[in-house]
Amino acid sequence: MEIKDKLFTELMTALSLMMDLEENRKLYHAWRVGVLAEKMARKVMPEYANHIFYAGLLHDIGAISLPDHMVHYTNPDDHLRYPVIYNHPRKGAEIVREIEPLKGVVDMILDHHEHWDGSGYPRGICGDRISLGGQILRICDTFDVLSRVKPPLDIVGMKTLLAARRGWEFSDLMYEVMVEVLGEGNFFDEIIDEQKIGEMVFKIVESMPPTKTGYCERDISKVIQVFGRVIDAKHEYTAGHSSRVAFYTSLIAKNLGLADSEVEKLEFAAYLHDAGKVAIPRAILDKPGRLTLEEFKTMKRHPVYTMEILSTVGALKDLAPISGHHHEKYDGSGYPDGLSRDGIQLGARIMAVADAFDAMTSARPYQKQKSGWEAKEELVKWAGSQFDPEVVKVAVRVLPDHPQPEEAESR
Template sequence: MKIKTKTKTRFFTELMMALSLMMDLDENRKIYHAWRVAILAERMSRKILPEYRTQIFYAGLLHDIGAISLKEHVIHYTDIEEHFKNPVLLKHSEKSAQIVSEIGPLTIAANMIIEHHEYWDGRGYPKGLKGNNINLGAQILRIADTFDILARVKPPLDLNGVKTILFARRGSEFSDLMCELMIATLEEGNFFDEIMDEKRVSEMLPKAMRELPPFDLTACNIDIRNAVKVFAQVIDAKHSYTAGHSERVALYTYRLAKGMGLFEETAKKYEIAAYLHDAGKVAVPKSILDKPSALTLEEFKLMKRHPVYTMEIISMISELKDLVPVAGGHHERYDGRGYPDGASGENIPLGARIMAVADSFDAMTSFRPYQKTKSKDEAKKELIKNAGSQFDPEIVKVATRVL
């Protein structure tokens, strides 16, 4: 699916916002880390790097995308010494930069991201850079990142408390210039009170995006399928055993749709929905997703929330809104005992019924810590066994031929 030139910018910005929201789902709650860093970094950049406002903003949104596979959200790792002991943390700025460079015209942002954990005194990573050898945009990200951690202290700090901590880190974590720039920004009008308020942050971000100098995307080949493939790779990076899961489910969904005689355009739409079907699973704790034994009632309640978050994330992207019920319905059952809505039969969107078969087939034939891996023939027998209860029987018939 190609995007018309006039909608490229909207698609790009909405995709970035959705990606960053997905990364900031932490055990079924939104923590807005990336959003706060992006808002603050962009506001600071107006004073010293106004020509790079847009790049710094998107660097703030996506700076931690490479840390998605951590057991907990990256904000919980506040000691830099712990970063040096954890391979995922130590490599996450490089991984983030690599992913961002694949998404679109964000090469400058990627160069900022790769250095956002460098310290002014040379104690940072990944390169151990020092002083003005550190990218200026990365220096802004560093202090904005630190501010977000300070904003989470309980009880909350007032502005003087924040200033005290920032002053204590001058010359070590960041420069005098960055410290002065941060404080000057926080003291503008009501900005400190607004950036400390999560509800206000969720309102400030869309406004900030609308006011950014636009990208010139006329020469940029943004294809929906390729963009969501990058999205899917980030989703699957949450767990080592899910690598490639979303791409395989997308392939199986497409094969099933074509095997049912659906038009190519429809099959491609369902394929795109399948790439994104597990976006909300990022909010589920790894302890639940990796649990080898049966889930408790409370754990299962948390698990059942992930399609709801998937729908919320996808609904942020205008070009994909018609796929929201398809991606979010892949855990509905034909007999009505599924989730999140308990829909049954043909009340479940056709794409969701197809994806339910594709998703289950891949789960059965891939490694999972909670079950024995089945052969394709064994998986097909399981599909047949559950036709009419868990799965649409007509789709199962097609699955036995094309999968």
């Protein structure tokens, strides 16, 4: 696999891992669906096995704004009652359509909640009008949800529950292919083992052949931008936050005289800096008042989660400490590692200023929104304690006096 191909695939796995994070645990829903769908595809549509692996990883990307993960909404009525759930296949299809190499998975994601008898959503189509990839994702999605019931099902119990859904949720063919796949060697035991699922994902990543067209730098950049948008979509008040922090970070870095390649690296790191926040409960992130000690301890975990996510992307591992240390303070009183001064990478020191500036000049539930001038005064006030004074000198000169979020996102 070529380097750019591998980077693209690793970004997909990291994005899906981020979407499956809950406080103190990883759900592995997308990874399990991706692995199972890829194995099924090799039986019925082998030429699209790579595509359906990506579709499995990203099938729930349109549901990121839900308060809880999709696997917790097991009541079918909830899927019809909540607009975010009902529309998430369309939203997910819209998101992946923006990424050129993923255009082949759009219909798969759009169709992954359609039922064979037409009782699904969002279009209510039936039979072979449902894309074959969508049909595979449907039964794989169901498999993962059923694998979470207590007490855990053995393979006989799983087949029994799946058999009860054949003919209406999915076709006889899909059921038969699923049963064949689950019966191969130790596959059933491995696919439900959280310790094994990561190994299975990375085995697929390593074995994937180069694409016919390859991926260009623009594709990688677009994926990282989408990554940032998905992070921000988790909470209403953070809309556009990652792209603005990326813009402010690159602006400061350029004016500090950093090389273009370094500026681009920091911009990527800024887009991803809050990836770990998706694992923080909404009640904590949206709390208008002061956090309790326990709530703050939970909040302080998000940079650690960010670093864990980025560490799964070989080519971006050096971004992990930059993204993950944007809450470290110049005087050593920050988190998660209590680093100080030059012990904090320059990129993280720059991002700390950019992140704080955007937080102060944006509407947040826990503080009054400041003007650009007021935010700069705060940066100067805390230079030497919270922020690197040399970074602040440049920041107050180049950051806008009257931030316009829409302009920042478009630059």
